[in-house]
Amino acid sequence: MKLPIVVVKEPSGSYSAGFLDLPGCITSGDDPEDLMDGMQDAVETWMHGRDSSEFPGKASTLAEALEHEYANDGAIVFVDIDTSFLDETAVKANLTIPAWKLAKIDKAVEKSDVDKDNRSKFMTRAALDYAARMGLNN
Structure with a gap:
């Protein structure tokens, strides 16, 4: 534009x-x-x-x-x-990670007070928080 x-x-x-x-x-x-x-x-x-x-x-x-x-x-x-x-269109992403790591993520999702029961939101928030700590705010 x-x-x-x-x-x-x-x-x-x-x-x-x-x-x-x-x-x-x-x-x-x-x-x-x-x-x-x-x-x-x-x-x-x-x-x-x-x-x-x-x-x-x-x-x-x-x-x-x-x-x-x-x-x-x-x-x-x-x-x-x-x-x-x-663009806020949801896009399906396929991740390959070890089962034990996925189980650990799922436990964190269950305990989350923000993204409870939503692995995708939880992982997106975690990834964006990590990116922000790296200085990639946009």
């Missing part, structure tokens, strides 16, 4: 950008390439903790972007954002 941003060159020589369709979603970079490299991460970070329905169904058109209150603050650029991270 191509989303409009306003790019501003700061007095320090660095660059910043704000997404017109995502209020408060901003990013910055030392140079234009650095700025563009951070776009996807900025959007995913902005969406973290939000419901996917908060993401706009369609992007503003150029005419709409030109009417935005921040349009005159810098250059309007449309950036391509990969929205696949919003």
Whole structure:
């Protein structure tokens, strides 16, 4: 999805950008390439903790972007954002693990106060928690 941003060159020589369709979603970079490299991460970070329905169904058109209150603050650029991270479709995954490990996981599921009786949710939560500890928050 191509989303409009306003790019501003700061007095320090660095660059910043704000997404017109995502209020408060901003990013910055030392140079234009650095700025563009951070776009996807900025959007995913902005969406973290939000419901996917908060993401706009369609992007503003150029005419709409030109009417935005921040349009005159810098250059309007449309950036391509990969929205696949919003896809919440359940996908079946086949795992091969030793029986004793699966039994241990099932015991943990039974004792869980959050994902009781749901191995898939339990394992997904555990994997995502582990990924977050590795610094992979998005």
